[in-house]
Amino acid sequence: MAIWEWALDAYGQPGVPEACLRLQDEHGQNVSYLLWAVWAEARDPALLARAAETARVWETVALAPLRAARRELKAPRPPVADGARAALREDVKAAELRAERVLMETLAGLAGAASGGGHAFDALKAASLAWGKPAPDEALAALAAALG
Template sequence: MSLWDWALEAYSRIGVADACLALQDEHGQNTSYLLWAVWAEGPDAAALAEGRDLAMRWDETALKPLREVRRALKPALAGVGDRAREGLREDVKAAELRAERVLMDSLEAICGNQSGGQPALAALQAASSAWASRPGDEALARLAGALS
């Protein structure tokens, strides 16, 4: 199963979305990168570093700017009709989702069908350690638990 298809299925599980958003918003993690690490069952250190560098560049180039615009469009804006604003917000949301898919497709290409054989928590710990900031194990365990 492709990373994208796996991530869509995983994200629909109870608790996964909340755990991912907490890791993203409270700990500065990239959830696509974390999910990739779990999907790949713990890529080796070189693949983690390559994936981290790619995800960090894509975060700054596409994901963070799109997320900021989407969030800024959520409240009403004087002089702009709600229907028009909400329609644009949906367009930006679709672009943000597309940017997530581009990143996941690119991450998948790094390790192909190789599997590191690690359980979810170990894969998340390794990936988050490679990231700029590392959340506590409790936040990672929450996501690992929701994924299993």
């Protein structure tokens, strides 16, 4: 299955959105990168380092600014009409999702057909370590369990 379709299916599983947002907001992780690592069963340190650098750059250039704009547009911003603000927020949300898809498809290209054959927790732990400050094992285990 292509990575984007897999990610959409995975994100629709009970507990996955909450675990992802916790890893993102509380532990500074990049959700697209983590999901890619599970999809690719990535554990190779060199591949994870290349993927983490790619994700860090894309996070800075596209994801973080779009996420910040989307979150800021959630609250009313008088004198801007609520309908106009909400419509713009939906456009920004769509752009943010597109940026996540671009990142995941780029990372999938880095991985090629290689598969580390690892379990979700192992891939998440290795990816989190390569990202920089690793997330706590319990937060990674919660995502791995939700992914099944």
